[in-house]
Amino acid sequence: MTFTQIGALVPLSRPGWVEAGQHLLAGIELAVREVNDAGGVGGRPLELVVRDTAADPGRAAAAVDELARLGVVALVGEYHSVVARAVATRADELGLPYLCSSTVIDALTDQPTEWVARLAPAQSHGWRIYADFLLGAGHRRIAVATQPSVYWASGTRILRDHLAPRGGSVIELDTRELDPAAVCDALVGHGATALLLLAGLPDPAVSIVTSVRHDPRLAEILIGAPAGQPEFPEWAGLLGDDGAAIPFLRYLPEHLTPLGARVGTALRERLAGAPSFVAFEGYDTIAVLADVLRSHGTDRARIAGAWPRVAVEGTRGPIRFSRTPGISVWQWAWPPVQVVDRDPAASHRFRVLHTG
Secondary structure, three states, rough: OEEEEEEEEEOOOOOHHHHHHHHHHHHHHHHHHHHHOOOOOOOEEEEEEEEEEOOOHHHHHHHHHHHHOOOEEEEEEEOOOHHHHHHHHHHHHHHHEEOOOOOOOOOOOOOOOOOOEEOOOOHHHHHHHHHHHHOOOOOOOOEEEEOHHHHHHHHHHHHHHHHHHHHHHEEEEOOOOOOOOOOHHHHHHHHHOOEEEEEEEOOOOOHHHHHHHOHHOOOOEEEEEEOOHHHHHHHHHHHHHHHHHEEEEEEOOOOOOHHHHHHHHHHHHHHHHOOOOHHHHHHHHHHHHHHHHHHOHHHHHHHHHHHHHEEEOOOOOOOOOOOOOOOEEEEEEOOOOOEEEEEOOOOEEEEEEEOO
């Protein structure tokens, strides 16, 4: 039997965010299975060729080269922004269509490209909504605990640019130089009312949360995690009650579409737990690509040329791609955006605090 091969890039080992990779792959695999159960595309089943990026840009770029040689018609996936940048750059150089599932950094490629499209909202869009949430909650003096990364640096810049004209300020605390106790001292010294974790999971994020939660001087401070660290069960498992009431960005609507409700049930069974928004992003990726393959065939150039003509009902709403100012790839503008946290009364339950 002849298959139509799709390359899937996901972080499935450390230092990658393994839970995010597992949820992303679960959504992708579920959608592929459903497409194949319905007869495939043009009578040919889809076949996933999965490669673990382990959050390593060099490893991911090498995987793109390998997958291109194997004859995949397109690439999907990835969660980490620095890795997706490497994938998008190499895919553009090779003329290989790439539908980016779950990466938000604005500058996915340095130059405009026809080969790459993205489902996740741009960081500047989502993080401005998060900044508006902070302002609405009365926070003007914001501290960010950071690690070196293009992604974290971009987030810090977005927050500062959005908050400064509105009377807010952003103080950077470098976690390479400050241990968790020193972070607490700096928060007190600066009079910060909110601390945002622009740092990796589990460390230093978990140790910082634990220190802040147990410092009586900081009983009133808000801890936030715009990048979404509290979305996954690992967070609750590591932090317990300390991990509740930490707002983060989630890309889900108030109500899923009928398709989304059905997919959510199937994902819950597949994951043996609640699916994250990342799992829905994975499913929507294949829903879009399968529609493109049905309409335009498997030629790589024709697939890339179809991005502006996509009109697909996804799990979270109608999906279309357009050119968006400041964004170098074809962009869904915009997926739904929520600010949510884990309910202190029941940490498995999420509370929607703000929508954008």
